[in-house]
Amino acid sequence: MSQMDAAGASSTTIEPIRVKQRFSPGRFIGEIAVEIFSFVMNTIEIVVGPLQRLIGLERMPYFFLLPNMLIFGIFVLFPMVLNFFYAFTGGTELFLRDRPYVGSANLARLFDCQNFLNPNSCNQDIFWRAIRNSVTYVAFDVGGIVIFALITALILNRNIRGRGFFRSVFFYPVLLSPVVIGLIWKWVIQTDGILNGMLNLFGGDPIDFRRSAAWMRFWVVFVSVWAQMGFYTLILLAGLQSIPRELYEAGEIDGTTKLRGFWHITLPLLKPTMLVVLVLSLIRAVQVFDHVFVLTGGGPGSATTFIVQYIFDTGFSNQIKQFGLAAAASLVLGSVLLVLTLMQLRVGNRGDDAA
Amino acid sequence: MSKMRWLNIVVVLMMVLVGAVAVQAQDDVVELRMTWYSDGNEGEVMRDLLDRFEAENPDIVVVIDEVAYSTGILENLPIQLAAGEGPDIARVTDLGGLSEYYLDIGPLVEDPQYYEDNFGPFLTWLRPPGNTDGIFGIQNQLTVTGPFINRTLFEQAGVEVPSDVSDEVTWEEWAEAASAVAEATGTTAMAMDRSGHRLAGPAISLGAQYFDADGNPVIAGDEGFRSMAQLMIDWHENGIMSPEIWVGNAGQYAAANEQFVNGELVFYMSGSWQIGQFDNLIGDAFDWEAVPNPCGPGGCTGMPGGAATVAINQTEHPEEVARVIDFLAAEENLREFHERTLFIPAHAGIASSGLDFQTDNPLAAAALNQFSLAATQLSPIAVDLQAYPFNRVVFDSTRDRLTQAIVGELTLDEAIERMQQDIDEALAAVSE
Incomplete structure (x- = not known):
């Protein structure tokens, strides 16, 4: 067979078939992109190749992490270290080298309190009002987010008509900037705003929301839940969809009611996801500032002033900028966030172990 | 070498030459940055004046960085200055508070005596403590706080305007009359800008002293302020x-x-800087007017204030900055600025010779006259408070703590105690 082939090949020449290709702009751009990509990769290879030989393959991940770590170091780690040193200085100078060392005086001022439950008895009463406001806010905000995100996820997990549309609707506010969110709701709830206009339309009396501490505390929580719920709904939805359907089918065969199924199948299996939602929303709630600052400015009085606003006002907004005191308050906030982050890591690790 | 090739070489060389000349020309032009904010049309007027300056001085370009007053001027500018990243020129209202960053252009301007003669008392507002002869900029907006009323609402309600029948109307009388009008017309009786500066005029009229005998700011024990x-x-x-x-x-x-x-307010305690805006926005929709400051045991005073255009000492081009300010301070240019912006002048020569304010609205003209008169009736305490470099500490604390008392977070006694504490702690930080 091979001899015949060889004889045939020697006796006849086979002309390659030429297919006349038409010019395609997409193909042309693709080819150029491939050329550029190859060029970039070859250029990188000039550096990376010898480096890999020098430090070894197992150390290469650190090289790839370096740019990110550099940015993290400059914009996160360095300011944190700087903040630590600022917390132990006084005066009003901006640069650390010009600021006098005052030891723990700033922290002592913050914690100079006769009764921590009564801000009026504290040297820095606004700081303690901010702490009290933050604790209340965190409780309602996180509670609201977890409950409403769970309810929404449960509904969206069902086979309802327009499910994709509703998922988008609930997620849309997550895409908005907090400043825009604050402005939109400010227009809604101001005395001559949309909400009072509607109340008026239906014969009700307008409500002076912005004058009432209780109402404004409600609105900052409501707006936060409205704005963030979509994000956490998606996480919970992913958690719900990972629960095997067989468990529900087995439950149904055994005559389990839907409520019982929710308590004994859904909730236990959703617990790791809910813990993630809880910790993430907790961290965000402690850091709350932007949408509240736009919506209420911290008022009425100091009813919606939270820790970050206290830091901002002390360090930047006032004529005499007390960077040291603001940095000390940041340390306190940082400590709280550290504890919450450790909680988050622990929750994450537990989830990994369980997996 | 072919003709074509020679042509190519010549073209390339010419392009390089033109580029080099353009770069060189750009290097010869000094660019100055001016941080500015606008309540009304002053940004446009300033741009017109600077366009004229640039036409006369082709070696200088002034770029106006328009910012929001609250965040740009009150919050960010001090940080920029402290960081050494300030502009060359800025429009400021914290006149004495930022004085450590001002450039003394006295040695650089053509005629320093002109500044002394015409801006004399206002130059002191810009001087840092201990400085007695520096020229740091020009006060090109003098403001006086005072009330506006909606006369149409008074007429609709059939309530007599108190200042029509008496030269010295008290705050209580105004409140009573405004309440009667508001009740009859379904509007709001009174409003005051949320500002410690706005509060200070009425407080001084009621006898507030703001300072002790040594010149330190004191709120605690000040009965006038408490009233x-x-x-x-x-x-x-x-x-x-x-x-x-x-x-x-x-x-x-x-x-x-x-x-x-919107015609929803009977009596509005604000200041002269609103005239231009009211002229534009209200027009003749209703009759509005500025009325004399209400009276009390301490007189019938408003608070002076305003904005100054100052040179910043971080500039790399002090001579060019001085030339710009010299141009803006020239009587004919400053006159145009005031006439078009409807700002009351701080320039003695312009104030004494009068201005032809560019408004056809007799309401605006009357308001300008009223505030010009109010500027001559200021209490010395009001002038001292405005000149005090850390007056914003006093203003901000009185504003925020009083709000806490209004909403019931603090009693008035506690609020006053906290005001004093805020002021003392801030001043202690300055001296650390």
Whole structure:
């Protein structure tokens, strides 16, 4: 067979078939992109190749992490270290080298309190009002987010008509900037705003929301839940969809009611996801500032002033900028966030172990 | 070498040459940055003046960086200056508070005596403590705080305007009359800008001293201040004062312009800088007017204030900065600035010779006259408070702590105690 082939090949020449290709702009751009990509990769290879030989393959991940770590170091780690040193200085100078060392005086001022439950008895009463406001806010905000995100996820997990549309609707506010969110709701709830206009339309009396501490505390929580719920709904939805359907089918065969199924199948299996939602929303709630600052400015009085606003006002907004005191308050906030982050890591690790 | 090739070489060389010349020409032009904010049309007027300056001085370009007053001027500018990243020129209202960053252009301007003769008392507002002869900029807006009323609402309600029958109307009389008008017309009786500066004029009229014998700011024990603070609390409790402004906002300045412009407000305590805006926005929709400052045991005073255009000492081009300010300070240019912006002049020569304000609206002209008169009736305490370099510490604390008293977070005594503490702690930080 091979001899015949060889004889045939020697006796006849086979002309390659030429297919006349038409010019395609997409193909042309693709080819150029491939050329550029190859060029970039070859250029990188000039550096990376010898480096890999020098430090070894197992150390290469650190090289790839370096740019990110550099940015993290400059914009996160360095300011944190700087903040630590600022917390132990006084005066009003901006640069650390010009600021006098005052030891723990700033922290002592913050914690100079006769009764921590009564801000009026504290040297820095606004700081303690901010702490009290933050604790209340965190409780309602996180509670609201977890409950409403769970309810929404449960509904969206069902086979309802327009499910994709509703998922988008609930997620849309997550895409908005907090400043825009604050402005939109400010227009809604101001005395001559949309909400009072509607109340008026239906014969009700307008409500002076912005004058009432209780109402404004409600609105900052409501707006936060409205704005963030979509994000956490998606996480919970992913958690719900990972629960095997067989468990529900087995439950149904055994005559389990839907409520019982929710308590004994859904909730236990959703617990790791809910813990993630809880910790993430907790961290965000402690850091709350932007949408509240736009919506209420911290008022009425100091009813919606939270820790970050206290830091901002002390360090930047006032004529005499007390960077040291603001940095000390940041340390306190940082400590709280550290504890919450450790909680988050622990929750994450537990989830990994369980997996 | 072919002709074509030679042509190519010549073209390339010419392009390089043109580029080099352009770069060189650009190097010869000094670019100055001016940080500016606008309440009305002053940004446009300033741009027109600077365009003219640039035409006369082709070696200087002035770029105006327009910023928001609250965040740009009050919050960011001081940080920029402290970091050494300030502009060359800035429009500021914290006149003495930023004085350590001002450039003394006295040795650089053509005629320093012109500044002394015409801006004399206002130059001291810009000087840092201990400096007695520096020229740091020009006060090109003099403001005086005072009330506006909606006369049409008074007429509709059939209530007599108190200042029509008496030269010295008290705050209580105004509150009573405004309440009667508000009740009859379904509007809000009174509003005051959310500002310690706005509060200070009425407080001084009620006898507030603000300073002790040594010149230190003192609020605790100041009965005049306490009287005014109590009035504010009562007015909010009784619904006389609009809650939108002091209670509805926190931590920052807020104005009641919109309410007044919309004809929803009877009496509005603000200041002369509103005239241009009211002229534009209200027009002849209703009759508005500026009335004399209400009176009390301490007189019938408003607070002076305003904005200055200052040279910043971080500039790399001090001579060019001085040339710009010299141009803006020239009487004919400054006159045009005031006539077009409807700002009251601080320039003695212009003030004494009078201005032809560019408005056809007799209401605006009357308001300008009223505030010009008010500028001559200021209490010395008001002038001293405005000249005090750390007056914003006093203003901000009185504003925020009084709000806490209004909403019931603090009693008035506790609020006054906290005001004093805020002031003492801030001043202690300065001296650390």
